[in-house]
Amino acid sequence: MVANMNLSREARLVCGVMLLTVPTIMYGGATLLGILTRGGAGVTSGLVLDETQWALFRAGHAHAGVWVILSLFLQVLLDAATLSPAPRLVARSCAPIGAICVSGGFFGLAFLPGLRILLYFGAVSMMVALVLTAIGLLRQGVPTVTVTSDR
Numbered sequence: 001m002v003a004n005m006n007l008s009r010e011a012r013l014v015c016g017v018m019l020l021t022v023p024t025i026m027y028g029g030a031t032l033l034g035i036l037t038r039g040g041a042g043v044t045s046g047l048v049l050d051e052t053q054w055a056l057f058r059a060g061h062a063h064a065g066v067w068v069i070l071s072l073f074l075q076v077l078l079d080a081a082t083l084s085p086a087p088r089l090v091a092r093s094c095a096p097i098g099a100i101c102v103s104g105g106f107f108g109l110a111f112l113p114g115l116r117i118l119l120y121f122g123a124v125s126m127m128v129a130l131v132l133t134a135i136g137l138l139r140q141g142v143p144t145v146t147v148t149s150d151r
Contacts, residue, residue, distance in 0.1 A: 015075050
């Protein structure tokens with residue numbers, strides 16, 4: 001059986017843009033490998049990180065990959081959710097914004113403590129996207145009661 005997946009124009013647009021971020025995540029992984037192996041593998045960047053910076057870079061890289069996948073998944077779910085256009089647009093936008101801000105916040109925090117605000121902003125953005133999507137999906141699943149008469 002072949003299933004036909006029809007994505008909305010908005011979902012296709014956001015998914016296409018988010019997929020374009022994946023090569024940057026891949027490059028980040030290769031750069032981290034280069035730092036870890038001191039140029040033995042991966043991309044040589046010339047960066048020398050202390051333990052805290054190394055941990056923040058690893059966290060930023062991991063969050064970028066996972067949250068981009070979550071953002072892509074939410075785009076598909078939003079097409080199935082019962083939401084009016086404004087909340088749907090907010091959720092559709094907040095998911096990738098959250099992914100970018102949280103990962104960027106970890107990278108920025110490695111050098112500038114003030115950039116931790118990106119972590120909080122990104123987390124709130126993703127939470128908004130998740131809650132709106134969940135509400136839209138739960139509204140879809142609410143059973144309606146139909147009363148019929150046998151008379």
